[in-house]
Every structure is written in C-alpha cells, then in structure tokens.
Amino acid sequence: MDRAHELAPAVGGRARPFRARLTGGLLVLPGVGWLLAFFLAPLLIIFVVSFGSNDTTGHVVLNDLGFRNYIEATKPEFLPAFANSVRYSFLTTILSLAIGYPIAFWISRHGGRHKILLLILVMLPFWTSYLIRTYAWMIILRDNGVANSILMGLGITSDPIPFLNTDFSVVLGMTYGFLPFAILPLYVSIDRLDDELVKAGRDLYASGRGVFLHVVLPLTMPGIIAASILTFIPAMGDYVTPDLLGGAQTSTIAKVVQVLFTSGRDWPYGSALGFMLMVVTLGGTLLAIRALRQETFG
Amino acid sequence: MSDRYDGSQPDLERELARYLAERRLTRRTLLELIANVGAVAALAPIVAACTGAAASASPSQVSTATPIPPSSAPSATPVATATPQPTPVPTPESELFIYNWDGYIGDKTQSDFEAKYGIKVKYDKFPDASTQITKIRSDLKGGGYDLTYPASTDIGPLSRDGVISALDHSLLPNLKNLGPTWVDPDYDKGNKFSVPNYWWTTGIAWNPAKVKEDITSWASLWDPRYTGKLGMLDDLQEVFAAGGFRLSLPANTTQDTDLDAILALLKTQKPLLRKYTQDDIGDFTGGQLWMTQAWSGDWVQMTYDPGSANAKYVIPSEGAVRGSDTMVVLSGAKHPIAAHLWIDFNLDAKVSAANSNFIGYMGPNAAAQAFIDPAILGNPNLNPDAGVYSGLAELVTLEGTDLSKYTSRWIELTS
C-alpha cells in the first residue's frame, strides 16, 4: 500500500497531506487524549504502587520498590484460578458466538422491515439491572427454585438438581451477561454483507455450507473478532458473576485480585496480580486475533 | 482482646488537627482565639490529652472550651459552647449523611428520627465491610460521610489514623442506658470514639428437616454425608477461627505453624462445601445449604422465611466468635451535631429495641431489654448468659504482615 496515499484520503492528484493529517489528528485526539488523561495516568499510579509494599499498619509505602509482588503473583497456587478464568471466559465466548451469530443472522436476513425493532428487542433485557437479572437466574436455578419445581413437579427428578454454584451456572450467567456484546458487533458485520456476493458465492459453491464457510464467514470475520474481543476480555475480569452464581470450586483470578484489594488490604500485591491478569488476557487476545486473521485472509 | 490503641501518647499534630476539625476552626481563628481568651483556655483539651488524661478528655474538652467569644468562632461550633450542666441541645445541622449496611436499623428508625428533629437523613449503603473501610479511608476523613457503623475491631486503627473523632458525651445523655459490660469496652475505653451498636455470635445454622440430628460441634461442617450442602462464610477470619476452634488453637493466632495446621484442616473441608457464602440467608433459604456457618442475626432472618421457619442455630461447644459493632462520627463530618443526635436517638431504649427486634441482633442497651421480643431475649444462642459470653473469642483487626499470613493462606484455600 502506498503510504502517502493512505495518509491523504483525499482524492489522487489533489493530495492534501496536511489537511488529511489534521483530519486524522482531529479524529484521534479526543479519544486518545481522554484515555491518556483518565485511564493511563491513573493506571500508571497503580503500576507504581504494584512495585511497592505494605508496612506493618497496612499503608502503602513506596520507598523500597521492587519486583517481589510480581514474583509472588506467579506462584503456582494461582494456576487453578487462572485456569478457571480462562476456561469460563473461553466457553462464554464460544457460546456467545454460537448463540449470537445465528440470531444476528436471522434478524439481518429475515427481519425485513422490523429489523431494528427485533434488534432492540434483543437488547431490551439488558436495560434492566444486571444484578437483578442475575438474581432472577438465582430464583430460577435455586435448589427450591423455578427450574427444580418444574422438574420435580413433572416427576422427572425426585431430588432437586444442584444447578447453582457450579461451572454450569457460572458459564450460563456469564454468557447471558455478555450476549449483547457479541450480538451487536456480529449484527453490524452481518448486516453489511452484500447479497450479491452471497449470490455469487452460491454460483461458485454448490452447497449452503460451502457458501457459508468460504464467503459469509470470512466476510463477517471482523464482526466475529470484535464480538470475541468484547466477550472474552471482560469475562476474564468479571468476578461478580462467579461470586453470585458460583461456589467453593469455581474461584477465578479476578476474585483473587478483589480479595487482595478488599479483605487482604494489600494494594501493591493486588495491583501486581491484576497486571499479570491483564498481560495474560491481552497477550492471549492479540495472539488469537493474529491467528484468526491469518487463517481467514491467508 | 488487647487494646491496640493506647490513648496516652497521641501525636500532637494529629490532636491539633482533630481539635480544629471538631470545632471547625482554622489555625488562624485559633490564634485569634488564643489572643482573646488565653492559650490555656483555648488549648486546654490538647494539653489534657497530652498529659495522658485521654479517657477523661471528653468532658473536659467541652467545659474548658466554653468561653469562646462569638465573634472569633464560626457560628456552627456548638460542641465548644456546650457545658456539663443540662442545657438545651445546640442547634443541629439540617442534614445528616450516614453510611451503613442495608436493613441494619428498624423500619421506622430513620423516619422517626427525621420527624423528631427535622433533619434530613441521606442514608447510603455498602455491601461489605471492605467497601466501607476503603471508602472512609479514601481521604482519611470519612469519604464525605458523617457517621458510619464499623466493627469494634476497627476502632483502634481508625482512631489511630484520625479517621474518626472523639465523641462529645455531653450530647449523648442516653449513654446511661448502656449495660455495665458496655460502658468501658476493651476496644475503646470509656467509649471515647464509639458507641456500641449490636453484638452477635458466629455459630452454625442448620435445617432440621434435612439434618435430622442435633448439632453441637464444628466437626459437623466437615461431615461428608452432607457434601454439597455445607457452607462457610466468605470471611477469612471467621473461617480460620472455626478451624482453629476444632484444633483448640487461639482464635487470632498468627503463628505460622498454627495457621498451617488450620489451613490443612480447611483444605479437607473444601471439597465438601457448596459455597463460601456472602449471603448465608439467601443460600440457606434457597435450599443450597442445609448446614452453614452463620451469624446469629442472620439466623433470625432465615426464620422469617416461611420455608425455613424451623431453622436452628447453635454456639458450638469448641468455641465461637463473638463480635460487635459501633457507631462513630467521622473526622470530616460536616454535620457532627446531627450525628450525635442520631447516636443518642438510637440509644433510646425503645428505638434500640425496635432495631434489635427488626434485625435479630442484640444491642448493648440494658434499658432496651424491657422492649425486646422475648423470643430473641430468651434464646440462649442469641443472648447467651454472661458466663458463656465471656468465654467466646473476639476477632482482632489484622494488619500488615499478620494479615498477609492469613490472606495468602486464604487465597491458597479458595482459589
């Protein structure tokens, strides 16, 4: 790609580099500026704190900066929690995609005049409070809750099935919570899909499956990537859902970070572990994106 | 429990800052004051504090600061103008910012208070003690609130760090209602900084329909017959204390060997547990837990639910934790008079009883006992007699390396 051309999105011939750079700058500046001021600067403070330590009365001291917290944060004791976090986030992402893609597809291709209405209808549950929805799931999944009452009433089981406090309830709750974050970008990408391309694809590939795999999927890949990012990343950091719906065996690394900050009152250690979590999440995401892009576009 | 705050050697700078804050003076105004009435009268409270008369500083602070000419002090320093003789209560502010647990006071307490004094109460809530402490320590002055309800074990560190102010006992005539054991508690001699609120025990609650035996020991929470139906509290000190009781170790031990032994015992329990619960009431009444470590007041709330009205509670034989919490005025309080009125209001016998009846926790108010629901009063597990009570253990606030010993093991256990 010709770099000069890209820098000047104005038409060929009348290259206006300065004007274009100004436009580029204007577009980027508010966002980057805001993030630098209100995200990066506070984060740097915490970053510095992560190299500090607590004194005997539990106050943060910064006079002896070192890596000890980071070394502590890589202890093997954390592996089960890390493994749980990755497992739940991964499953949540896969399920969100598996559920989100068909419904986004259906709305886009079969919604007709009511497309936007159907899309807003999908979002409607998520404009009630997340905590209330999670609490409603607890009412449904409790040992004496709606689900078990129905199952026992129908005679399917005689003892209540322990739905709550398990991997199942955690993944269910997380998937439910992150579904709109998957559906929206998927919808945006699928809706952009040109019918002509799909028709052309059908000429090339005889089966519907072929069309899907070789035309639809690659063309909607940016949406899939966006949906995966918007689901996997926050899922790794979510401790509230596993806290409410999980049990003694479903601990996550996000919860460990929260414990360190709150009951443990160890901000330096908690920050260090939090940054480790960020590194793992970000690294994993970037690798996955690169792999997905290469596979789709060669 | 050892008293961690020794009031006899306060930091002078901190005392001065607190003194000024209580009276809403600036240093400049203080200097004017000294010029007007003399250093001794103006600074007497600090001098008194520094010479070790900490316990009795409260009343003397008030009386010696009386002669402040109105011209040099802001109008809202009624603390300084109050005298030991019975006088009408100084004019309170029009608002009060309280920071507390949800459902921690009787249904009508807030509205009755507002009606009686015409003070508008802004009542913000926190979900757990860590959030509370983080918030009030965020600026070391209370985070914008006037009054909050910390655990008794927090009083030491909070007063040491200047987060809470000394109380003006002249504004709290209902202190006379306190039972004898509460007038001079270990954690805050003479109730200088705090007023006791509730006390409770931590024992075992169980569902007799599912657990058809009488529970008397912590060992029952390790019973594999109830795998997947057992619960412990999501509180590292409570859980370690329970383990410690089974091993006959002291409740607040910081010995590494002790803690390792407790950790090993707790690890054998973990596969049997359903949850380390933050909502013992919800998980119990929802049917997930048949037997769980629980706070005494929470057990009372469990019985309010028709499905678990028969729930039982016991203080196990090996020992149990007792705890209490308090009301304090934060050092950055903008409405200190109103805060004192609230405390005094809640010390009234009937109000205290209404609070206790609502939430199921006993209060420290001897006069209130006449009005408390007999079911609560007569229950030896909720209201154990003095002999049992003194045998219970009280948790201390852990800090620094001591806390790390517990935290690292807790994380190892739960993750």
Place this chain on the structure above:
Amino acid sequence: MKTGGNRWLTAFAIAIYIFLFAPIVVLIIFSFNISRRNFVWLGFTTDWYPKLFANRDLLDALSITLQVAVIAVIASTVIGSLLGLALARMRFRGMGASEVLVLLPMVTPEIIMGISLLIFFSQLFGQNGSLGQIAIAHITFCISYVAVVVRARARNMDPHLEDAARDLGSSSLGAFWHVTLPLIAPAVGAGAMLAFALSFDDLVVTSFNAGVGSTTLPIFIYSSIKFGVTPQINAISTIIVAVVAVALFIGWRLGTFGGEESRRVDTEADALV
C-alpha cells in the same frame, strides 16, 4: 437460503428470545410477590409499586444512574466513533500504540480501574466521589467498546467511497457527513446501545467513584442483596422494561424503523464504485 434451513433458524431464534427473556419474566412476576425477600412466592400484591414511588433513595439512585448513562453515552459515542473510524481507515504514527491503548480499558480488571481512579481523584483533586467523577469513569471504558465496534464496521467500508464523493466536488466535511457517517451509522448506534448497557449496569468502577448523594442503582441493589432484594427493585426494572417496550411498540406502529432504508444506502453506495 433453503426453506428448511429457514425454519430451523427461526426456531432457534425464537428459542434464544425465550432464553433472553426468561429471567425478565421471573423478575416481573416476583415484583408482585407478597414476600419481602424474593425467595418464595407467597401471594399476589401490587403494593410494591406505590411503595417504590415513595422510596426516595431508590428513585434518587435511578435518577443518578440515568443521568450518568446519558452523559456517558453521548460523550463516549462521539469520541469513540471518531477514534474507531481513525483506527480503521487511517495510517498514522503511533497507530499500533493507539490500538493497544483502546484495548487496555477493556483488559483492565474493573477493580483496578476503579481503585486507580479513586486514588487519582482523591489524592490529586481531593474529590470524594460525585456524579461527575462517575461519568468520567464511565466515559473512559465506554470509549473502548464503541471504538472497537465502529472500527470493525469501518474496516469493511470501501475507502474509495469518500474519495469518490470528494471527486464529485464535496468538501472533506461534506464527504464525511453524507457518505461516511451514514455508512457507519449502524455501528455507531450499536456502540451507543452497548455504552448505555455498560454504564447503566456498572458496579465495580462506580462503587469506587461514588460519593454522598451519588449512589447509582447497581450500588443500591448490590448493597441490598445481603438482606434480600425487595420486590421494589423488581418493580423498578419492570417499569423500565415496560417503558421501553411501549416506546418500541409506538415506533413499530409508526413504521419509523427503516430496515430497508439502510440497505438502500448501502447498495446505492456500492453502485457508485
């Protein structure tokens, strides 16, 4: 698409809608529960609705939450869309770093973001939490989400369309307004919807940035859970659902949802190339 496939897809879609609305139905039903504690169905009552309107604290919390959400949505949608557009279509120095910067707020555990802002505001500005502080925090993480969604859509967009518009005599701003914006409009709308959901529901970051008189609904509810969420909170959620549903119904009746419209814009735009 073969008709058989259609039927399966539609059935699946309906199942998903049921899944999405199951907890909503439960929460609506339990807003009529006599029991204070939302645990067991004890009987029908509509008492909680009038009680809700008398509950000053709850209504204040809702009001604060909505105010913050409106501010956060507007600001983050504008800033985030511009950012997403730039990242998709322009090459500039520091682009790689900007891409990472945009992802960082999402990657950061909420508790770290919350505490970092707490320290930032209390130590540097002596702030104890306020509506403004919460709004700033919300805008910060919403920008990332909007940017990612808009970037995905803008990447798909043909950059020559804007060039073509300029060729035809339009100014840079005009090309942006009449060509680019309509094409990314669905993504901007999606980003705005996401931002609203994020802001309305945020708990952790908000709890570290709230102060006296700026309690939001999630904080209010989370502080209540220990003692059982009263049906008043269900009632408020039911009302929100009802209001939006009614608005949707009216919009549908008026036929203002131009699903066909946006398609037409796309195909016309493609025809230009």
